[in-house]
Amino acid sequence: xxxxxxxxxxxxxxxxxxxxxxxxxxxxxxxxxxxxxxxxxxxxxxxxxxxxxxxxxxxxxxxxxxxxxxxxxxxxxxxxxxxxxxxxxxxxxxxxxxxxxxxxxxxxxxxxxxxxxxxxxxxxxxxxxxxxxxxxxxxxxxxxxxxxxxxxxxxxxxxxxxxxxxxxxxxxxxxxxxxxxxxxxxxxxxxxxxxxxxxxxxxxxxxxx
Ligand code: PRP
Ligand code: URA
Numbered sequence: 001x002x003x004x005x006x007x008x009x010x011x012x013x014x015x016x017x018x019x020x021x022x023x024x025x026x027x028x029x030x031x032x033x034x035x036x037x038x039x040x041x042x043x044x045x046x047x048x049x050x051x052x053x054x055x056x057x058x059x060x061x062x063x064x065x066x067x068x069x070x071x072x073x074x075x076x077x078x079x080x081x082x083x084x085x086x087x088x089x090x091x092x093x094x095x096x097x098x099x100x101x102x103x104x105x106x107x108x109x110x111x112x113x114x115x116x117x118x119x120x121x122x123x124x125x126x127x128x129x130x131x132x133x134x135x136x137x138x139x140x141x142x143x144x145x146x147x148x149x150x151x152x153x154x155x156x157x158x159x160x161x162x163x164x165x166x167x168x169x170x171x172x173x174x175x176x177x178x179x180x181x182x183x184x185x186x187x188x189x190x191x192x193x194x195x196x197x198x199x200x201x202x203x204x205x206x207x208x209x
Contacts, residue, residue: 001171001175002170002171002174002175002176002177002178002179003178003179004167004171004178004179004181004184005043005178005179005180005181006181006182006183006184007039007040007043007180007181007182009039009043011039012036012039012040012182013182013183015032015035015036015039016036016160016161016182016183018032019032019033019036019160019198020161020196020197020198022199024204026204026205026206026207029204029205030083030205033083033084033087033132033160033201033205034083034084034086034087035087036087036160036182037083037084037085037086037087037088037130037158037160038087038088038090038091039087040087040088040158040180040182041087041088041090041091041092042091043180044088044128044156044158044180045091045092048067048068048070049067049068049070050065050066050067050068051065051066051067051068051069052064052065053065053066069094070126071096071121071124071125071126072092072094072095072096072125072126072127072128073095073096073097073098073118073119073122073125073126073127073128074088074089074092074095074096074097074098074127074128074130075097075098075099075100075118075127075128075129075130075143075147076097076099076100076129076130076131077100077101077102077129077130077131077139077140077143078099078100078101078102078115079202079205079206080131080132080133080201080202080205081100081129081130081131081132082205083132083201083205084130084131084132084158084160085097085130088128088130088158095128096119096125097119098117098118098119098122098127099115099116099117099118100113100115100116100129100143100146100147101113101114101115101116102114102139102142102143104135104136104138104139104192106191109136109138109192110138111138111139111142111143113142113146116146116150118147118150122147122150122151122152123151123152123153125152125154126154126156127147127152127154127155127156128155128156128157128158129143129144129147129155129156129157129158130158130159131143131157131159131201132159132160132161132198132201132205133159133160133161133162133194133197133198133201134157134159134161134162134163134166134167134170134179134181135162135163135165135166135188135192135193135194136163136165136166136169136188136192137165137166137167137168137169137170137173138169140157140159140166140169140170141169141170141173141174144157144170144173144174144177145173145174155174155176155177156177156178156179156180157170157177157178157179157180158179158180158181159179159180159181159182160181160182160183160198160201161181161182161183161185161194161197161198162179162181162183162184162185162194163184163185163186163187163188163194163195163197164184164185164186164187165187165188167179167181167184185197
């Protein structure tokens with residue numbers, strides 16, 4: 001069964017509070033999403049394998065660790081997932097980026113896929129799917145399904161804010177996927193918004209609406 005990690009580091013929690021506030025404007029919202037994604041990247045990469053190499057310091061020869069070069073892919077769910085890509089890339093600059101375009105039909109709340117473009121070797125990569133919001137979980141579940149259909153077999157999901165319904169949805173449909181979150185909120189409202197949440201992540205990031 002996949003694990004659910006709620007990252008309660010004070011810096012993450014502080015920034016999430018500001019992200020939520022209605023009076024946080026587009027520029028600050030975008031900067032904060034980027035910063036939190038970067039901080040969460042520390043935790044999500046905790047299990048990356050290391051290799052010992054020999055180096056020379058100005059004082060002595062020694063052995064020290066470097067990343068063993070595991071292949072990573074970052075997969076933002078468009079649009080709002082784009083806001084998390086640079087924060088993660090700052091810490092894993094060699095990662096490749098694939099894009100899944102999905103939007104929620106406002107009537108049915110079901111995800112509709114409109115774009116899918118991945119690095120060729122996704123079956124060899126550890127994929128990190130990123131999206132600020134995990135509401136009903138439909139979008140993330142569909143994105144993960146699309147990735148699995150094309151050969152992906154190691155997938156983690158990283159979101160800022162989740163509803164309990166979304167977490168349960170992923171655990172049920174994709175029990176192999178570990179979920180990394182900054183907060184699990186109270187519930188979904190009748191329009192499928194997370195309460196208290198932060199509103200519409202895509203609109204707040206890109207200044208639409
Ligand atoms: C938002 C969000 C997630 C999805 C979450 O995207 O970024 O992708 O809703 O909802 P779910 O868990 O109920 O599927 P939206 O559909 O608003 O598209 P956008 O990013 O293009 O604005
Ligand atoms: N998508 C968002 O952007 N916000 C929510 O609260 C739910 C889905």
